[in-house]
Amino acid sequence: MREGMKTKQNMLCPGSVMADRKKKAVVEGIAQAVFGVCASFVILVTASITVYMIGKGASAFWKVGVKEILFGTVWKPTAEKPSYGILYMILTSAVGTGLAVLLSVPIGVLTAVFLAEAADKRLAAVVKPAVELLAGIPSVIYGLLGISLLNPLMYRLELALFRDSPGHRFTGGANLLSAALVLAVMILPTVINISEAAIRGVQPGVRAASLALGGSRIQTIFCAVLPAAKSGIVTAVVLGVGRAVGEAMAITLVSGGCVNPPLPFYSVRFLATAIVSEMGYSSGLHRQMLFAIGLALLIFIMAVNTALTKIVKKGAENGG
Amino acid sequence: MERSKISVRNLELSYGAARALKNVSMEIRGCAVTALIGPSGCGKSTFLKCINRMNDFVEGVRIRGSVFLDGEDIYDRRVDTTLLRKKVGMVFQQPNPFPMSIYDNIAYGPRLHGIRGRQELDGIVEEALKGAAIFEETKDRLKKSALGLSGGQQQRLCIARALAVRPEVLLMDEPTSALDPVSTRKVEELIRNLKKKYTVVIVTHNMQQAARVCDDAAFFLAGEMVESGPGDVLFSRPKDRRTRDYVAGRFG
Amino acid sequence: MVDETTLYHKRKRPAEAFLLSAVYGAASMSVILLAGMVGYVFFKGAGTVSWSFLTTAASVLQKTSGIGGNLVNTLYIAVLTLLAAVPVGVGAAVYLNEYAKPGKLVRLVEFTTETLSGIPSVIFGLFGMVFFGETLGLGYSLLAGAFTLSLMVLPLIVRNTQEALRTVPDSYRMGALGLGASRFYMIRTILLPSAMPGILTGLILAAGRIVGESAALLFTAGSGSRLPKPGAGASDTIRRLWEKAHESGGTLAVELYLQMQNGRYETAFGIGCVLIGIVLCINLLLKLGADRLGNKA
Known part of the structure; x- marks a missing residue:
């Protein structure tokens, strides 16, 4: 149906074959771009999770000290003198x-x-x-x-x-x-x-x-x-x-x-x-x-x- | 005349309603190469697999008749099929080495059968590799994966693996169909040597090959064994018209 | 040494009998574990499940302890999550299968998909809390929870769609392109319809994960359990639905966790029954789908 209408249009105004092709190319380009963005989104998500976790988590390592955290055995985060092992x-x-x-x-x-x-x-x-x-x-x-x-x-x-x-x-x-x-x-x-x-x-x-x-x-x-x-x-x-x-x-x-x-x-x-x-x-x-x-x-x-x-x-x- | 190593009596095999082997009887001489020929789908591979009962694993298969190995019916209820397959080894169409080292491939069989000693295994591996004429090519890389070998080498490795359990009979199912001409020539040469110690039964679709390697031959057609006898007789003066047509068609 | 002179001697293999029984034992253990667990949950919880349990919200004033609100929240989150994740996931899969040339980008996308699917849900929860909750200002809301979960189920949808696209024969593509169809037209009219069963499988699997998820929702969607009030007229209903998305809401799984934490096992088992019922339905759906596919092929 749709194809048939298109040909009819084309017959009525002969110049539109070019325009049609151009339009098609634009749609193709947009489609490819949208699909590409979807794929990159996966990368973006993983990257931002990593970045956020580093951003939010690294500061504690910085403030408390890697050694104190990883090798400390006392976990008292809410004590007066907190300890974060x-x-x-x-x-x-x-x-x-x-x-x-x-x-x-x-x-x-x-x-x-x-x-x-x-x-x-x-x-x-x-x-x-x-x-x-x-x-x-x-x-x-x-x-x-x-x-x-x-x-x-x-x-x-x-x-x-x-x-x-x-x-x-x-x-x-x-x-x-x-x-x-x-x-x-x-x-x-x-x-x-x-x-x-x-x-x-x-x-x-x-x-x-x-x-x-x-x-x-x-x-x-x-x-x-x-x-x-x-x-x-x-x-x-x-x-x-x-x-x-x-x-x-x-x-x-x-x-x-x-x-x-x-x-x-x-x-x-x-x-x-x-x-x-x-x-x-x-x-x-x-x-x-x-x-x-x-x-x-x-x-x-x-x-x-x-x-x-x-x-x-x-x-x-x-x-x- | 010497007693046959294997004698097959009235063997029938069917998958569901399809009859794949129809009343096959034949004698197979010891320490000789017997070639099974015939068009594809004629039942020759199925027949071969009856000799070590590999068809047992096929679903819906029914087998009647007897196959005697040194006078014992391998389809008897009392038979230990693992011992049977130890005595009757098999080489497949596609080289199928295990994804392990060359050494472990060869030692696999002996280990299954309870041989653990390092020295004993070393000896068996060397002997088997020499027996399959692949020792020189592999002796420096026994610990390397067998999958790194070429197709022809893999097939000879599989032959060596079969020899390592010291079988009496060796069944070969189109062993060179996946190989290039040079490797094929090497395997054929090996087969001719093997008959000094082993009874070899080989299925092949290549008649020139059958003529080159065999002592005896049997022609299969549509599940029947049409004719068997010494290879030169079967190829030059076949008695049955169907054999004559097939041989002539293939050679001409 | 075994007597090898005769074939008529079956060897005894005690070690093998042991291994064989271990194989059967392990398999039956898996079945018994499942049957035992499911049976126990139903045994303990079936009595709690009633019509009012399913349709009312927990309220001290009205002395009800229902899970109606949580049921609605679960549905909300499932729908919102899939609305967000399915288009992106399908799009990414189409790009990977139909447009991208094998190379660095594809490998990177595949590696990140793999990584994403391995990240524990607690981490998604933390990320969702700071990103959707704080950075985007959604706070504890169904929307924040749904966005978080949509990231979590993304790999599942990408992977299933890719699988489905791979099974579409190349001849379909060639046929359509040969007739002069543009690539996008071909994707819309030939590829996606043929891949639809696979995409649906991914969707159903994702729904299963969403329904069972709790760790990623605890700090994103929170634990509200109010029932939405019916709106007056269509526009009002839509407005209310939209407002509801910005409210906090606990799903069934989250509610189960909270009930369990407070030692109210009776309610917890009741919710457990409902959850297992849903999981059973999802498995049944998948099975039916697979059977239909099998018949088609």
Whole structure:
């Protein structure tokens, strides 16, 4: 219809072919520019987040001192003589994430093996949607389950373990171990999905070669397929780490919330949870410190991402 | 006449409703090269995979009949298929090295079968690489990734990998179809040498190649084994008209 | 040593039986975890969910403890976020796939997309608070929250649109361009319609993230839970809707967090039920979409 009208117009006034073409070129140019702006917007957003975080967070490092912040163990931001050491929080984030990954990766990779290699299609048809749903559950719900279900259980364990140690400060089950468990469940879908994709991506020739050498199905999976999917599985682990380190809402309450060294039955505070639980009442240097913690998190995540790009690149070179 | 290494009796194979092999019976001599020829889709590759039961992994496949290896039916219920595949090795159409080092590729099979000793493995790796005539090219880069090798080298590496588990039979499914002429020549030379120790069954679509490497040959057409016998007889004086047409068509 | 003289001897592999059971064990654990969690939330919360729970706002005066206000806020934020993020995300994907020549710019955009998708939501919250809240003066408002979330879901939309554009066969492009269509015309009439299912997938996934998000909203959209008052007449309604966007408002997930923090688990589980219900619906939508796509192909 529209095309037809255009030709009619063109026939009526012969000079407009040029004008039409010109108009078309202008529209093309504008379209390309608009799309280009959209793409640059992504760069702009990432850059401004980085710049803002540096701008807001670096000043605290400047005022308090890098050493005092990173290696100080006393976090008393609201005291008369405030102290801003976040070493325990850094260690808690590291240990908590490490524990979560240690728990989650074996289960996740084995589940991925089940999904990608299992002979039983009907069982896989139950597990797969379950994993997808697990990935969609909001983190606050993990937190809710953590405090109302996991913490009481943990408290019982704590009571049993420390019955005879009067020095122990009871946490009611809100401790590092609980938080690590919650994180482990939270990163499980990430680990499963990415490992599964990696396992499925292994060349079929690898399986055939191993089977033809007299490998059993299990040997083939664990000795040939998994090593061939190595870089994908490492990607899964790294992304899991990224998710666990940045998670806050699920574990603010579950972890107890006191700044303590990261021991399993201690009430602890993570980097990300410190921001969430203190931002509401913070001001001045304390507030800048929370931005400094955010900056530290951001730098860590970016480092992880860069490492990831390298791993994937290397994996592509090795064909794994 | 010597006893055959492999004898196939009334082998039937079907995927769902499609019959891929129809009542195939044939004898395969030990320490000789047997070539399976025929147009594509005639069932020769399927037949080859029946000899080490690689078809077991294909979904919906049904197999009847028997394949005897040294007098034992490999389709017997009691058979340990991993041991069978250790004895009957396979080389595939596409070179398929593992994404690991050259050394680990060769040592993979022996390790599966429980060999762990460093020295023993070193010996096996060297022997296998020499057996596949690729030792000289790789001895200085055993720790490097196998994926860095050329296509022809990769295929000989795969042959070496198959030899490392000390098989008795070697099945080759169009092993040179993905290779350039020079590499093809090298692999053919290797095949002729291999028959001193191994029973080789090779599927090829290239009849000149079959004529160059084989002692015996079998012609497949539409799931049937039409004719088998010594290679020179099959190629020069085939008994069956269909074989004659195919051979003539290919050579002429 | 195994007897290798005969094939008729199945080897026993205890280690493998163990590994196999580990594989099955891990898989069933994932299922049990999920079923247990979802079941527990429904068990604890289903009793709380009622019509008045869903439609009234929490009020001490009227002695109601409903989440109607939060439900409206969630819808508000979801719509505003998608309105902001979808055009930009789709535009960026079109540029990357259809216009840009491979080179530094593309790599930079892809790297930043990757980075953006890895940034924890707490950081988005901090950024949104200072940029939208303070620099742009939006304070704690639904608008500030929605803008913050739109940055967060941007990578998701870019990535899904790109995937979808990649699956459109080149012959479509060539065909249209060969007929003399301009590139923009081709994109509008051929490419975007063919990529629509993929774009919708991205949109639904983004909606899922928005509904579940809390950390990025806590300091941007705040926690208000008032129900909007119906306006008199169309223009008044629009004015009220616009005003509402500038008010603070907590979504369901934020409200859940606050209830949980104050130890009111009953309400928290009730909200949990609603949230899981929404997530279930979203997964169902995605599944249906995927099935329809599968049938088409």
